[in-house]
Amino acid sequence: MLLEVRDLHVEFHTRDGVAKAVNGVNYSVAEGETLAVLGESGSGKSVTAQAVMGILDMPPGKISSGEILFKDQDLLKLKGEERRKIRGQEMAMIFQDALSSLNPVLSVGEQIGELFTVHRGMSRKDAKAKAVELMDRVRIPAAKERVGQYPHQFSGGMRQRIMIAMALALEPSLIIADEPTTALDVTVQAQVMDLLAELQRELNMGLILITHDLGVVADVADKIAVMYAGRIVETSPVHEIYKAPAHPYTKGLLQSIPRLDQKGQELYAIKGLPPNLLRIPPGCAFNPRCPMAQDVCRTDVPPLAQVSETRQSACHFWKETLDAR
Amino acid sequence: MHADHTGRTEAAAEGEVARELLTKSRAETAFAGQEPILEVRDLVKHYPLTQGILIKKQVGAVKAVDGISFDLRAGETLGIVGESGCGKSTVARMLVNLERPTAGQIKYKGEDITTMSGRALKAVRRNIQMVFQDPYTSLNPRMTVGDIIGEPYEIHPEVAPKGDRRKKVQDLLDVVGLNPEYINRYPHQFSGGQRQRIGIARGLALQPEIIVADEPVSALDVSVQAQVVNLLDRLQSEFNLSYVFIAHDLSIVRHISDRVGVMYLGRMAEIGTDIQIYDHATHPYTQALLSAVPVPDPEARTKRDRIILAGDVPSPANPPSGCRFRTRCWKAQERCALEVPELAVPAVFRLESGPAHHDSACHFAEERVVVPPSD
Ligand SMILES: Nc1ncnc2c1ncn2[C@@H]1O[C@H](COP(=O)(O)OP(=O)(O)OP(=O)(O)O)[C@@H](O)[C@H]1O
Ligand SMILES: Nc1ncnc2c1ncn2[C@@H]1O[C@H](COP(=O)(O)OP(=O)(O)OP(=O)(O)O)[C@@H](O)[C@H]1O
Ligand code: SF4
Ligand code: SF4
Ligand SMILES: [Mg+2]
Ligand SMILES: [Mg+2]
Numbered sequence: 001m002l003l004e005v006r007d008l009h010v011e012f013h014t015r016d017g018v019a020k021a022v023n024g025v026n027y028s029v030a031e032g033e034t035l036a037v038l039g040e041s042g043s044g045k046s047v048t049a050q051a052v053m054g055i056l057d058m059p060p061g062k063i064s065s066g067e068i069l070f071k072d073q074d075l076l077k078l079k080g081e082e083r084r085k086i087r088g089q090e091m092a093m094i095f096q097d098a099l100s101s102l103n104p105v106l107s108v109g110e111q112i113g114e115l116f117t118v119h120r121g122m123s124r125k126d127a128k129a130k131a132v133e134l135m136d137r138v139r140i141p142a143a144k145e146r147v148g149q150y151p152h153q154f155s156g157g158m159r160q161r162i163m164i165a166m167a168l169a170l171e172p173s174l175i176i177a178d179e180p181t182t183a184l185d186v187t188v189q190a191q192v193m194d195l196l197a198e199l200q201r202e203l204n205m206g207l208i209l210i211t212h213d214l215g216v217v218a219d220v221a222d223k224i225a226v227m228y229a230g231r232i233v234e235t236s237p238v239h240e241i242y243k244a245p246a247h248p249y250t251k252g253l254l255q256s257i258p259r260l261d262q263k264g265q266e267l268y269a270i271k272g273l274p275p276n277l278l279r280i281p282p283g284c285a286f287n288p289r290c291p292m293a294q295d296v297c298r299t300d301v302p303p304l305a306q307v308s309e310t311r312q313s314a315c316h317f318w319k320e321t322l323d324a325r
Numbered sequence: 326m327h328a329d330h331t332g333r334t335e336a337a338a339e340g341e342v343a344r345e346l347l348t349k350s351r352a353e354t355a356f357a358g359q360e361p362i363l364e365v366r367d368l369v370k371h372y373p374l375t376q377g378i379l380i381k382k383q384v385g386a387v388k389a390v391d392g393i394s395f396d397l398r399a400g401e402t403l404g405i406v407g408e409s410g411c412g413k414s415t416v417a418r419m420l421v422n423l424e425r426p427t428a429g430q431i432k433y434k435g436e437d438i439t440t441m442s443g444r445a446l447k448a449v450r451r452n453i454q455m456v457f458q459d460p461y462t463s464l465n466p467r468m469t470v471g472d473i474i475g476e477p478y479e480i481h482p483e484v485a486p487k488g489d490r491r492k493k494v495q496d497l498l499d500v501v502g503l504n505p506e507y508i509n510r511y512p513h514q515f516s517g518g519q520r521q522r523i524g525i526a527r528g529l530a531l532q533p534e535i536i537v538a539d540e541p542v543s544a545l546d547v548s549v550q551a552q553v554v555n556l557l558d559r560l561q562s563e564f565n566l567s568y569v570f571i572a573h574d575l576s577i578v579r580h581i582s583d584r585v586g587v588m589y590l591g592r593m594a595e596i597g598t599d600i601q602i603y604d605h606a607t608h609p610y611t612q613a614l615l616s617a618v619p620v621p622d623p624e625a626r627t628k629r630d631r632i633i634l635a636g637d638v639p640s641p642a643n644p645p646s647g648c649r650f651r652t653r654c655w656k657a658q659e660r661c662a663l664e665v666p667e668l669a670v671p672a673v674f675r676l677e678s679g680p681a682h683h684d685s686a687c688h689f690a691e692e693r694v695v696v697p698p699s700d
Binding site: 040215218219252253257258274 | 408409410514516518519545546547548549550551552554555558573574575576577579580603613614615617618619631633634636637638
């Protein structure tokens with residue numbers, strides 16, 4: 001397994017108390033595989049990713065327990081220098097907002113080239129040639145002429161592709177893309193996702209794709225992990241989850257999707273509010289909002305049960321959920 | 326009663342609203358013949374491009390918006406979609422008077438607001454409010470929710486005298502499905518969806534007639550997004566609000582809009598009712614947009630004919646001659662480079678009375694099935 005996150009717990013110490021943002025996350029990604037992470041806003045998707053990348057804000061953040069195994073070594077046990085090396089060369093992250101994660105006062109060529117001068121000890125001239133090559137690869141037209149331009153001189157879709165170019169520069173074995181296309185319109189979205197999928201295949205990388213967009217997921221992911229209140233509540237191969245979700249939260253999420261070919265009814269929305277992380281409800285965290293909740297849900301935390309060889313659900317009533325579709 | 330406030334709001338209104346939306350059927354029939362509340366004509370916004378640090382010299386202009394016209398009627402929702410950078414937000418800012426157009430008119434109830442000033446402008450501004458895209462950065466983190474929502478009353482004290490304000494703000498929180506007891510909380514204590522509701526409450530504070538919402542749900546997950554959209558729908562029927570709803574998610578735009586305008590590079594490519602645009606698009610750009618929408622059902626995907634556009638959007642500082650879409654259009658011909666296609670019912674459909682009869686700025690407009698009906 002390329003990456004295996006085991007029982008990860010992350011908390012934030014705030015003025016109001018301890019916010020339990022990640023409460024025992026387990027997921028894994030193999031080489032060449034795409035894992036999509038879905039879930040409510042605030043459910044801990046980005047925080048988990050930041051912990052994996054080693055870029056979590058600490059403090060206020062704190063990894064209170066768990067393991068992050070990357071090629072069988074626990075990243076949490078590595079020293080600063082070793083950790084940085086893996087982060088720089090073996091894994092890369094693409095952020096949602098390309099404009100604010102690119103440096104506005106450096107040309108894109110300098111920013112891509114820097115990766116090669118710093119990590120590969122290349123000369124500036126060679127690094128620039130590499131930058132042009134990469135920009136070509138992510139299909140920036142006239143890369144040679146534009147390598148000296150600044151981020152604001154590129155369109156949103158191009159900036160996102162430049163971010164991808166930077167993430168790919170050192171040919172990492174794992175890429176984490178945190179909502180890489182949320183800010184883009186559908187035509188550019190399609191281009192960016194196709195490109196990412198193609199390069200992933202070519203380089204046989206593992207990809208963790210965090211997204212709100214279930215359409216994008218259907219397009220590129222091999223498997224899905226759904227998060228709620230800092231836990232994985234369901235994991236499944238893509239096709240099966242769309243056909244029959246095994247967790248009521250996933251079911252609600254799928255029902256909420258507006259469809260292009262349907263109109264005229266009120267959209268389905270999961271009732272109630274996301275949980276307050278300072279006071280996560282006892283039992284199943286979803287119980288105050290769950291249409292299937294029973295007494296046991298208010299007292300016992302549901303374990304991540306094996307639904308089939310490839311599927312898991314953290315619901316006391318996953319069987320009933322599967323049947324009740 | 327407030328404990329599960331949001332749930333209550335959604336559940337209670339459910340049957341009623343659903344029925345109403347169905348009968349509304351939202352086609353042009355509902356609004357045709359009605360006087361527009363807003364008439365936008367040939368709206369233009371050019372940002373000067375300068376060179377030099379000490380002595381600035383204008384070397385060109387970013388043609389962010391370059392001749393946009395549309396009408397909006399009371400109680401109607403106009404959706405605006407289009408590629409990143411095509412000028413949607415710029416249009417929004419001009420509508421609410423945060424920015425003055427370079428040219429063109431915005432008539433509110435027949436009066437051009439682009440030339441207004443002073444008291445008259447202030448009165449109009451009250452009636453056209455904006456809800457901003459980003460619930461994370463558009464709320465001042467150091468102000469309480471009560472102060473944020475009540476802030477517009479500082480500028481328009483006539484709407485709510487000082488003594489009434491707290492009560493008004495609490496009523497607004499209630500309207501948008503937030504617990505009125507939250508009035509003293511700060512933005513970071515709310516989730517994304519709740520913050521978006523705060524933004525909407527603020528937009529409603531002055532009881533406007535028109536709300537311009539710039540990507541109000543883009544940053545939200547689908548479930549929270551559904552809550553916010555249902556809320557907007559409910560408020561519209563309750564207060565007969567008009568919306569200009571900007572988004573890049575075509576499904577959500579279809580859901581909420583009576584009519585939809587498709588923008589490309591500062592201009593309107595096509596505009597019509599939801600059925601005209603989604604089921605009978607005649608402009609190649611609209612067809613490409615529709616075909617690229619990801620479908621959240623792996624099996625339905627294969628049935629679709631996906632048009633992948635080549636290349637990038639040209640720079641708005643230097644748009645192509647003739648039809649602006651021609652550098653990416655698979656149907657482009659010589660005429661497209663020479664003649665700007667006007668936004669009108671294309672000649673081939675002029676005599677037709679079906680849904681293909683609507684404004685489309687293309688010399689070679691034709692229908693093409695891109696979204697097969699679901700079964
Ligand atoms: N620096 C921080 N200090 C305090 N709390 C934090 C901090 N960073 C994140 N959190 C909290 O941790 C929780 C999880 O946040 P995270 O960013 O992982 O959510 P997410 O699932 O990525 O949501 P979204 O879909 O909105 O991006 C949230 O409740 C957030 O408020
Ligand atoms: N103040 C400004 N100065 C110069 N150019 C600007 C300014 N504001 C916007 N632009 C340019 O005008 C064009 C339209 O921008 P606008 O923000 O209206 O696009 P948009 O359609 O809202 O895009 P998005 O979907 O990415 O929000 C873009 O090319 C942008 O770079
Ligand atoms: S465990 Fe109970 S409350 Fe939780 S999702 Fe399952 S049925 Fe609902
Ligand atoms: S006018 Fe020509 S270039 Fe423009 S959309 Fe129509 S066919 Fe394409
Ligand atoms: Mg996030
Ligand atoms: Mg915008």
